[in-house]
Amino acid sequence: MAPAWWKSSVVYQIYPRSFCDSNGDGVGDLRGITSKLDYLQTLGVDVVWLSPIYPSPNDDGGYDISDYRAIAPEFGSMADFDQMLAQMHQRGIRLVMDLVVNHTSDEHPWFTEACKSKDNPYRNYYIWRAPAADGGPPTNWEAAFSGSTWEFHAPTGEYYLHLFSKKQPELNWENPRVRAEVHGLMRFWLEKGVDGFRMDVINMVSKTYAVDGSLQDAPVLRPGFLQPAFTLVTNGPRLLEFLQEMRREVLDHYDTLTVGEAPCATIRQGVEITHPDTGALNMLFQFEHMDLDSVPGHGEGKWALKTLDLRDLKACLTRWQDGLAGQGWNSLYLGNHDQPRPVSRFGNDSTYRVESAKMLATLLHGMQGTPYVYQGEELGMTNKPYASEADCYDLESINMYRSATQERGIAPEVALQAIRSKGRDNARTPMQWNANSHAGFTTGTPWQPVNPNYPQIHSQAALLDTNSVFHYYRQLIALRKAQPVLVHGRYQLLLAEHPEVYAYLRTLGDERWLVLCNFYGGTPVLDLPYQVAQRVIANYPSAGTSLHNMVLRPFEAAMLRLE
Structure with a gap:
């Protein structure tokens, strides 16, 4: 039996809003992506993972979806999508879509219906609870983007659960109709020719608490302790059952790459989820190495900064390399749309920017697993400069700054430094294509400013410089195709x-x-x-x-x- 194609592949992640704008409205779009496919072919990547392109109110950068079977107008049309996909396949590049089905937007028709009455057929698509005895939220859990995980819906007198933004109500996967809806939308895209899915926070679809009608055993967080609730409810008892059902009903009928985003996952769970015989997905994104430069157990979560100890990183990555060897498969990443730029976080983004960007690439592409390259990583793009909180565009950073400075008495400069180090906007500044206005990203005004170092760091210069970070990545990607030792x-x-x-x-x-x-x-x-x-x-x-x-x-x- 031939080895799975995705084991020797390299995946390139595109955040569409920030990749390339074809019409001058300041927002990246599908035609812009199509115009850059020759660039990706030159780099040598095999797969593109596309962050969400569906209609969305954009409360959380497109990860709050209001229609799973359409294209958001700012990104183009379904015809633009079909042309992009055809052009990718013509170049031998596969496409992986983002599957965001732990929650929907509160503007999705399912939720609109669910809000009409307690006996509406869609009510049980989501997780609702009565107020506590004092009329407040059912628990004191903290949402990932700050505030309570419970939002009160006055017309029906109940709270709904949201682990992230209040505009992202949690789907109730205990309801078989919800799972059938998910299977249907997956088939919709697979029948169009899509080659797989990256599954957003997929290990949260089965929740340890809040699904059986009772919360009496749910843990109560210490007052003022900001541990996000998802650390309490993740990896619920039916997770593997739900994923195996998905594999049986959908994935086994197509040749796909599947990767599940799995916060708080353990190696044991990684093996269970990715085992080729008894698991359900090809690989997962674990977060253990992403937490090593935060103070463990600190109430500020990822924002509590500490210096990385390389020995911790070695121990962590080695545990996953050894733990999944022969029993599953690793995904290899240091950056994505939710993480700061690797060269600023783990390298030196000034004097040794080129050397350290290449070093980090060497580390990752030499390991066993499927490497992921986030847009601009192949150029050594850096974190953005934040002069003040006004430079924040991301909901998570905006909420953190407000909560830290107004509610918890943290000095503004301390909060801002945490955002400079860990804020998600670092990865979402527009792609740097050339030294022209707005780095060639748009002829209009970009939705957020381009990093001001774009005259020195851009793809046009990198393509011409045989010693650039780009060409180093290109060589590493070619090596994986030619050298089985790097794959197996x-x-x-x-x-x-x-x-x-x-x-x-x-x-x-x-x-x-x-x-x-x-x-x-x-x-x-x-x-x-x-x-x-x-x-x-x-x-x-x-x-x-x-x-x-x-x-x-x-x-x-x-x-x-x-x-």
């Missing part, structure tokens, strides 16, 4: 306690490859008992074939074939 080889961590260097082996048969990554600006000396047969790829000129007393330069990285 066994992973083995080296130098686990070294504070500066991430080193590991990949082994397949007689092939042994060593991946070396200096994570910092120092010059550590290594002494490894190997002889280099070939420097396959590196972000500095050759330093010889001996690993005895080898001095690594700042943010140096290399893949080495060993004798």
